[in-house]
Amino acid sequence: MRKYISFFKLSFNVALQYRTSAIAGILTQFFWGIMQILIYRAFYKNGAGTGMVLEQLVSYIWLRQAFYSLINHVTDSDIKSSIENGNVAFELIKPINLYWIWFSKTSSSRMAACLLKCIPVILIASILPGNINLNGPASLGTFVLFAVTLFLGMFIMTSIINLFYIGIFYTMTSKGTTSIFYALLEFFGGGFIPIALMPKLWQTICYLLPISLATDLPFRIYTGNINILEGLKYVVVQFIWLGILVVLGSILLKKIMKNVVIQGG
Amino acid sequence: MEKEIIQVKHISKRFKVSKREAGLKNAIKSFFKRNYKIINSLDDINFSIKEGEIVGYIGPNGAGKSTTIKIMCGILVPTAGECIVNGFIPWKDRKKYVKNIGVVFGQRSGLWWDVPPIDSFELLKDIYEIPQKQYEEKLNELMEYLNLQDIINIPTRQLSLGQRMRCELASALLHNPKILFLDEPTIGLDAVSKLALRKCIKQLNEKTNVTIILTTHDMQDIEALTERIILIGKGKILYDGSLNDIKNQYNENRKINLKFKYTDKIINLPNANILEQTEESASIVLKHNDESIADVLNELTNQVEVVDVSIEEMSTDDIIAKLYNELKI
Numbered sequence: 226m227r228k229y230i231s232f233f234k235l236s237f238n239v240a241l242q243y244r245t246s247a248i249a250g251i252l253t254q255f256f257w258g259i260m261q262i263l264i265y266r267a268f269y270k271n272g273a274g275t276g277m278v279l280e281q282l283v284s285y286i287w288l289r290q291a292f293y294s295l296i297n298h299v300t301d302s303d304i305k306s307s308i309e310n311g312n313v314a315f316e317l318i319k320p321i322n323l324y325w326i327w328f329s330k331t332s333s334s335r336m337a338a339c340l341l342k343c344i345p346v347i348l349i350a351s352i353l354p355g356n357i358n359l360n361g362p363a364s365l366g367t368f369v370l371f372a373v374t375l376f377l378g379m380f381i382m383t384s385i386i387n388l389f390y391i392g393i394f395y396t397m398t399s400k401g402t403t404s405i406f407y408a409l410l411e412f413f414g415g416g417f418i419p420i421a422l423m424p425k426l427w428q429t430i431c432y433l434l435p436i437s438l439a440t441d442l443p444f445r446i447y448t449g450n451i452n453i454l455e456g457l458k459y460v461v462v463q464f465i466w467l468g469i470l471v472v473l474g475s476i477l478l479k480k481i482m483k484n485v486v487i488q489g490g
Numbered sequence: 491m492e493k494e495i496i497q498v499k500h501i502s503k504r505f506k507v508s509k510r511e512a513g514l515k516n517a518i519k520s521f522f523k524r525n526y527k528i529i530n531s532l533d534d535i536n537f538s539i540k541e542g543e544i545v546g547y548i549g550p551n552g553a554g555k556s557t558t559i560k561i562m563c564g565i566l567v568p569t570a571g572e573c574i575v576n577g578f579i580p581w582k583d584r585k586k587y588v589k590n591i592g593v594v595f596g597q598r599s600g601l602w603w604d605v606p607p608i609d610s611f612e613l614l615k616d617i618y619e620i621p622q623k624q625y626e627e628k629l630n631e632l633m634e635y636l637n638l639q640d641i642i643n644i645p646t647r648q649l650s651l652g653q654r655m656r657c658e659l660a661s662a663l664l665h666n667p668k669i670l671f672l673d674e675p676t677i678g679l680d681a682v683s684k685l686a687l688r689k690c691i692k693q694l695n696e697k698t699n700v701t702i703i704l705t706t707h708d709m710q711d712i713e714a715l716t717e718r719i720i721l722i723g724k725g726k727i728l729y730d731g732s733l734n735d736i737k738n739q740y741n742e743n744r745k746i747n748l749k750f751k752y753t754d755k756i757i758n759l760p761n762a763n764i765l766e767q768t769e770e771s772a773s774i775v776l777k778h779n780d781e782s783i784a785d786v787l788n789e790l791t792n793q794v795e796v797v798d799v800s801i802e803e804m805s806t807d808d809i810i811a812k813l814y815n816e817l818k819i
Contacts, residue, residue, distance in 0.1 A: 231616035239604045315600040317565040318593045319617050320585045483567050483581075 228321060233329040240337035247341035254290040254346055261286050262357050276421030276428075280360065281448040285419060287359040288444045291346040294338035295379050296439045298410035300386050300403065301331050308393045323482075324475050327390055331383045363449045370456045371447040377463040378439030384470035385410070385435065391474060394481050414440035421450065435466040495669065495701050496539040496562065501571035503532040503557055531557045532568070533725040541668075542699040544691075546712040546733070548810070549722035550819055555705045558722070559671050562703070563593055576668055589618060592662035596674035599654065600661060601646045607657040608642045611664060618665035625664065632660040636690055652683030659690065663700075670694075672704045676711055688714045709806035723819030733806075738779070740809045740816075745802040746774045746786065750794040757793055762786055 262283055269279045277285065289296075304327055307313040316323050350359040362368040389406050393399050411417060414436040420428055431437050438459070446456045509527045510520040532554045539545050549555050560566040561573060564580030564587050573580060578587040594600075601610045615625045633639055636656040641649055649657065655675060662670060672691070676684045692715060695702055704715060712719060712733060719736070721729035729736065746762070749771050757764055757772055761781045765773040776786065783801060790796060804812075 228617045228619070231613050235602065235605065235609060235613050238609075239602065242604065312598050314560070314563075314565050314593075314595065315598065317584070318563050318588050318591065319614075320589045321617055322585070485566070 229325050229329045232321075232326060233333040236330045237333040237337045240334040241341070243338075244341070247338065250294065250338070250342050251345050254293055254342065255349070258286055258290040258346075258350065259357070266357070276423075277419065277448075277450055280356075281445075281450050282419065282421075283357055284360045284448045285444045285450070287346070287350040288447055289440070291343045291350065291359075292339060292375060292443075294342055295335050295375065296382050296443075297335075298382065298386065298407055298414070300389060300399075300406075301327075301334060304330060304390055305393060305399045305403075308390065309398055324387060324471075324478050327387050328383055331386055332379060335379060335383070360448075362447050364453075366453050367447060367449065367456075370453055370460070371443050374438075374446055374456065374460060374463060375443040377460065377467060378443050381435055381463060381467050381470065382439040384467060384474055385439075387474045388470070388477070391477050391481060394485060410436055410440075413437070416440065421445070435470065438463050438466055493541045494538045495541040495576055496537075496703075497572075497574045498535055498537050498558075498562070499572040501532055501535040501558070501561060501568045501573055502530070503554075503561065503566065504569045505529045505531050530725050532561075535571070535722070535725075535727055537720055537727065537730055539701060539703065541701055542695070543718065544695055544702040544704065544716040546716040546719040547703055547705045547722065548707075548712065548719055549728075550814055551707075553722045553819065554725045555722060556673060559593075559673050559703070559705060563591060563671060564588055589665065590668045591671065592665070592667035592669070593671045594655075594658050594662045594673065594675050596655070596672075596677040599646070599658065601654070601657055603647050604645060606643045606645050607638075607649075607661070610646070610657075610661060611642075614661055614664050620665055624666075628664055628666060629660075632663060635693065636660050637686070652679050652686075655679060655683065655687060656690070659687070663694070666698070667700065669701045669703070672702060672706075674706055675704070676706060676708050684708070684710070691715060709810055713806055721813070723814070723817055728817055728819070729813075736813065737806065737809055740812050741779055741804050743776045743779050744783070746776070746783070747800045747802065748772045748774060748790065748794075748796060749798040750796050753794050755793060757790065759786060759789055 265282055265286075266279065269282075307316070313323070316326055347359065351361075352358065362371060389402075392402060396402055413431050413434050415421075415423075415431065420431045420437055420441050423431065431441075442451070442456075442459055442463075445451045446453075446459075451459070505528070506526050507529055508520070508524050510516050510525060535554075535558060547555055547558065557566065561568050562575055562580060564584040567581045575587070576590050580587050601607055602613070611629065614620075615622075620628070633642065636659060638656060638660060641653045641657065646654060646657070659675070675691075676687055679687065688711060691702065691704075694700060695715075702715075704711065706712060717732055717734075719729070719731070719733050720727060745765075752769050754769060757767060757774070759774065761778070762774045762776050765775055767773075774786070774790075776783075787796075787799065
């Protein structure tokens with residue numbers, strides 16, 4: 226366990242060095258947030274939107290932007306290129322489990338990136354005028370449940386991304402598959418349209434998939450769109466999905482290691 | 491007899507590679523129908539290596555050197571055959587097995603790019619579960635050997651290749667491996683760095699008795715470090731034995747180029763043939779390579795007034811090139 230924690234710490238430190246990218250990220254998240262909010266406000270004025278009240282939606286959008294790095298689908302380029310060019314050999318000659326090394330690297334760089342971005346976004350979003358501001362959580366209980374589901378959600382997303390890395394061993398390159406992967410996760414995670422505003426059928430599909438447990442659930446809990454009792458049920462669902470995804474990934478990786486091709490001389 | 495630490499028996503490895511002819515038309519065609527070709531990368535490889543030995547594993551590009559190394563490191567599974575290293579089957583017990591090996595790939599970097607090597611070392615300490623005291627001792631020892639004091643705190647991306655290679659070597663040795671795999675460790679290094687690295691490797695082997703398998707295209711590496719070479723070509727082992735034997739077998743006899751003061755005497759030597767002679771110069775080739783050059787020169791100075799002498803000898807590179815040619819690999 227200690228080796229994975231050390232690994233986590235080192236990649237956390239490395240990720241903290243990317244200041245320029247953090248500043249650029251904050252700006253992007255801001256524009257995106259404001260743009261979305263203004264669009265939805267216009268829709269709501271005309272009587273659209275039934276799954277969420279506008280106030281909840283505004284906070285939902287801001288939180289998604291603030292914690293974007295933590296729960297998004299963006300994959301680690303070092304890990305991808307290590308599979309593509311064969312540098313993954315260096316992990317394989319060490320007494321470590323590749324699955325957990327990927328897990329700790331992917332989650333640590335997310336946490337570092339989030340740490341740099343979330344505080345400024347939350348602070349500024351909270352003081353914005355004109356009803357486009359981020360509201361506080363309904364209660365302390367809501368907040369705690371939000372934090373728990375957010376973290377579990379991050380791990381669920383990491384284990385989904387691990388499956389994607391394993392896929393690169395088959396395709397040998399991540400070009401193309403990356404775009405498809407991103408588009409699917411963005412759509413089914415409610416990135417284009419919040420799931421609560423989708424047609425009933427699509428909502429059902431999205432809620433059956435584990436993606437929404439990372440990208441949607443925590444924020445709906447925070448805004449009060451899901452109450453605490455129901456939220457607790459979802460924590461159990463999160464644990465079950467996490468277990469399934471981790472076991473599935475570990476088995477697939479073990480299997481593929483028997484036929485692995487380490488590229489490059 | 492010393493213990494055999496590596497045994498490779500009848501190892502074969504086949505790869506499936508997709509192939510296609512050049513051009514856009516074929517690229518589009520291959521989008522719908524892929525053609526695959528089976529390549530025999532390794533074909534019935536056998537050898538064994540004793541503990542403490544340094545063995546040079548050589549062969550032209552694409553011969554199967556790296557594939558063999560990867561199999562012995564446990565990161566590739568062979569299509570057929572057995573391999574026992576240090577009592578383990580590398581690919582079956584990978585996590586336990588790799589605790590006792592160190593690997594340096596000259597063309598890749600195992601260090602963390604954005605942080606100083608010392609951070610990578612600290613991480614390796616935890617990964618290999620090295621006790622703090624043992625780690626410190628080993629690190630100090632390696633710092634001295636490899637002269638790392640000044641570079642260990644500089645981010646890896648700012649190190650020169652020579653400095654980085656020394657750190658790579660240190661990182662492969664921190665956990666005191668019994669076997670060290672060096673895959674082209676001197677590639678791209680300047681003359682001074684090469685010499686320094688060779689010296690380190692040699693000393694290390696003498697002091698810790700670590701078994702070393704070295705692949706390289708630099709014959710000077712081989713000459714400086716090892717007695718025994720294993721030559722592989724097109725996936726087959728073509729030679730396993732001492733480098734000197736190869737040299738004696740393929741070496742051409744030494745040639746002496748001579749300049750002297752004007753004379754019309756014809757040189758006559760008992761143990762050398764005269765290739766050509768003018769009034770002021772001559773080329774002479776020894777009848778046997780073990781003739782003493784000194785004797786020949788002595789004899790020459792008796793006959794002519796020598797001004798300049800140069801001795802031509804085939805380099806190991808020439809010999810190996812000749813060998814590759816002859817074996818058609």
